[in-house]
Amino acid sequence: MKTIIIDTLGGDNGSKPIVAAIKSFLIDNPEDKVIAVGNENELQELKGVCEIVHAPYNIPMEASPLDVMRHKDSSLYVANLLMKEGRGDAVISAGSTGGILTASTLLLKNAPNVKRAAYVAPFPTKIKGKKVVVLDVGANNENSPEELVQFAVMGSLYAQIVLKVEKPKIYLLSNGTEEGKGSPVTKEAYKLLKNNPNFCGNMEARNALSGEADVIVSDGFTGNVFLKGCEGIAKMMSGMIKSAFKKNLWTKLGYLHVRKGIKEMSETMDYKSTGGAMLLGVNGVVVKAHGNSDEYAFRCALNVAKSLADSDISNKISEGLK
């Protein structure tokens, strides 16, 4: 039995899709519990379904760390506080990356032996159904080589638990494949990572999604540029494909012929099934759902939060970093 705390504010689509996702999650997982934190007026449907905690203030996207810690009545703050008080095993929010980072690292604190928490995000690959996780994609502005070595351990545990890869192949994101290529930090990290039997060397960004790697380690600044660069170009190309099909009746007819293939591509590129990014390295499970999440995306976030909580990942990370 696990309890998942969910911040029902912060998403772009209001609390409706979250309410629906909670209901469906609890039908499929009757032994688990959910605590819904937010504006109780919007959560009437959840009465009798799960515990509701009233915390109606929604932290705005651009809030500074100070703003986050000042608004003790915000859904994000209260959700993390409940987690800190031991009321739950995982916390989910669709709020801003920065806001969640602040609330979770300051309230929950890093797990024992963890130098820095990291956002880990699963990416699609060329190999159907296979995913690769990249970390850190944005919790840090810079990282030391020692922190990258810890990220390798944290990412591997994530890949084992969520992606079910027994021996995850670890690579270091760099500007060349040979040893000796890279920034001063990655060069140093390479030397230290050689002790990890699953470390396979440097990976260029162009091959990151080839399906060869299970875990790709990066400092938070570069990882963020990689994540958002991929997002941007994927969106741009999807837009161009859509407008190619929308031109006239003939092109619309053309779409009917290939919609299965195009749908497969959209599914491959879809972030929703991944549940979002996870903040690894704090005490407890923290899932950052995509801001634009719909019911399906929140449902996936609940599933991922549950499997991470079931697996006791925080303790495993502390253990692994000893």
Add this chain to the structure above:
Amino acid sequence: MKTIIIDTLGGDNGSKPIVAAIKSFLIDNPEDKVIAVGNENELQELKGVCEIVHAPYNIPMEASPLDVMRHKDSSLYVANLLMKEGRGDAVISAGSTGGILTASTLLLKNAPNVKRAAYVAPFPTKIKGKKVVVLDVGANNENSPEELVQFAVMGSLYAQIVLKVEKPKIYLLSNGTEEGKGSPVTKEAYKLLKNNPNFCGNMEARNALSGEADVIVSDGFTGNVFLKGCEGIAKMMSGMIKSAFKKNLWTKLGYLHVRKGIKEMSETMDYKSTGGAMLLGVNGVVVKAHGNSDEYAFRCALNVAKSLADSDISNKISEGLK
């Protein structure tokens, strides 16, 4: 009258497409000259068309800087040496990024006032026909804030000369748009760039290709990850689209309906028309053609090399950085 020196080895497709490109370039630009450097046996067709210099050794892709400087009979070394001796105004090679960087920076040296040379690459944007240049995309493994400030000046001159943008809008590649976001280096660069009247702030990788920016400044490590990440995902999506259309007769029929739109997309994403990446900041014009260049791509590289040589960009950069 300008003389362009071209390394005819180093490309993936042999010297054939280069020979064809040189011939067509000289027909359109009879007042200019070309020096073709490589294996003279492969350059017979150019006899009487342009000067041929025999230098038959092809520097392998994975050559170390030491290897590059040792092989004084290589086409790459000789092409740069001719440039150093004042025999030409621009040098083009489809050899490795690292090899060209070594030969050009060590033989030609940085232009006066330039701290570090940078590779600049033009990217497509959402706005039809509009390009954005990103630098550095791989000449450096790390950069100081002062170097990023110089890249802004160099990139602007490039945008003015090649993209014909009068007042190029300059952005700094970062992990957030607000001032105060970024790595320690970008934060410091932001403060210094405020003095540049065309500086518009931070740009997240996700919006880099929105068409808002003309110049995006990055350290060489992050810029390389951005470039190759974009390349990788664009290739992956193109592959998925192709296989969606190739499934059966019906999907092939579907393709006929949308081929115009898909062709437009391919043209937008096509790197060939850009001529490749340019190494800015050395004495003289250095163009790195894409390894996989065909005749059209080499022809574009010759055009870009000519317009950069005509514009006297090296001296303008030295002047701009005074």
